[in-house]
Amino acid sequence: MLSEKSRPLIVATLPLVGSRLGAITPNFYRRLFAAHPELLNGLFSRANQSNGEQQKALAGSIAGFATALVAHPELLPEQMLSRIAHKHTSLGITEDQYQVVYRHLFDAIAEELADVITAEIAEAWSEVYWLMANALIKIEKGLYAFQANDKIWMPWTVVEKNQAGTDSITFVLEPADDTAVTIARPGQFVSVRVALPDGLLQCRQYSLSADVESISRRIFTTKRDDGGEVSPVLHRDVKVGDAVELSNPYGDVTLDGAGPVVFATAGIGCTPSASALRALVTAGEDREVLVLHAEKNLEAWALRDQMTADIESIDGARLQLWLEEPTAGFHTGFMSLEGLDLPTDASMYVCGPLPFMKAMRNQAIEAGIPSTKIHYEVFGPDLWLAGTN
Structure with missing residues (x-):
């Protein structure tokens, strides 16, 4: 719940902060990766950093969350938080990383809003951040606990690699070790992590395309993105018999219930x-x-x-x-x-x-x-x- 002390400050400054998020988020990522370059290795997408999509997504989530708090200060936007949490857990985001993000994000805010920010405004936006962060941490703990194992990445062996349409491939994989397998739900995805030619680990999310209830195999279908980094490696370099790292299944857009x-x-x-x-x-x-x-x-x-x-x-x-x-x-x-x-x-x-x-x-x-x-x-x-x- 957003406090009565912070709410008028967020209402007053939301238009300004929103208008400057386009500068704040690139500043934040520059600071973050300068201090923690290891986060680009297997966590953040280098391609989405280069094309600016990750910055836009972060800016959108901050603005959207703050707007929701202003409109309904007694509620948290559950659908937005759930979607973010599922993406986070598929990448192995941990609770301590929220403190790292907070430090560099608020350093970026302080720099980009140096002409207007006060201690009271900073405190109000800090409250917004931790409301969002703590809600995500709680959801993510529950998602991790639901899994059949406590691992972030598990080896799966490619047993089939089948052409699907003109520019897509369906991968069929079986467990490469005895880690317990979580049964997925229709509509869920897994993160797939591969090493790029320069040695950097990168991961992408791919929806499971068949047999989600199986504990003996995972099936996903990828379209080759010639401008991307991961799908070309999967299509060109990964062969039948190779091991690929997969996350547990995640995703909140699933086929549930009954009806048309x-x-x-x-x-x-x-x-x-x-x-x-x-x-x-x-x-x-x-x-x-x-x-x-x-x-x-x-x-x-x-x-x-x-x-x-x-x-x-x-x-x-x-x-x-x-x-x-x-x-x-x-x-x-x-x-x-x-x-x-x-x-x-x-x-x-x-x-x-x-x-x-x-x-x-x-x-x-x-x-x-x-x-x-x-x-x-x-x-x-x-x-x-x-x-x-």
Whole structure:
């Protein structure tokens, strides 16, 4: 709960701090990595530092959290905190690192706001930070405790490496040691850590794309990003028989409960919905399911065979497909919910590029799906945190 002493100071300074976060967050990361260069080795993404996405995500989370506290000082924004906590635990963030972040973040704030900051303003923003940090620490402890083991990284052996569409690969892995395996939930992801050619360890999150309930294998599908660092290594260098480090499964956008479901995905964003479809088939559930997918062409659809087979196995499941390249029998162009027969009282799961997800969310609300029943998953830094969740 934000104190009555701090609330008016946060209300008064939020516009200013928000306008300067674009300078504060790069300053913070420069300070952090100068003092702790080891954090770039296997924790922070070097690529997301270079392109500025991590700075934008941090700025968005700070501004979004402070805004939520101002609007509802008695509440904490649980959905925002849960999403961050799942990403943190998949990377092995520890409680002591919050103190390290605090020190360098507030040094950056003090420098960038030297013309206006007072001891009272600094104290108020310190309260905001520790409300957020302590809430995350509590959630993350619970997520760690839920796992079947106390390890952050475990070796898994690649037993299959299968082409999926024109530029994606599905990896099938089995445990390389006797560490207890946590059963995942449909829609969850694992972090994958690999060594780059220059020796630096880097990790990325990939949604599990099938057989999430298995304790004997993990399956994930990755699209090659020629401008990235991790996916090219996975596609080019990792061979069948090699060991790869995986985290336990995390992610709060999961298929739970019962009732009708709408999946709206684009490109490689189909992976979490593919795992959910497979789980429905495995469980023998015959829910009303509407699968909406957008792709460049049929050949590019990474999990086409798996998803179409599972849709055919579920009574009441339907598929609507949009292709950029005109193809007989399918929609052409961008996905649209206009004119679709959407299931009544459905939960909707959205995954794909950020503009696509925002468009789908807006269209779904216009179509009558409550915002509380629309769930989204973001690959990489969550640049939506400062907006509508």
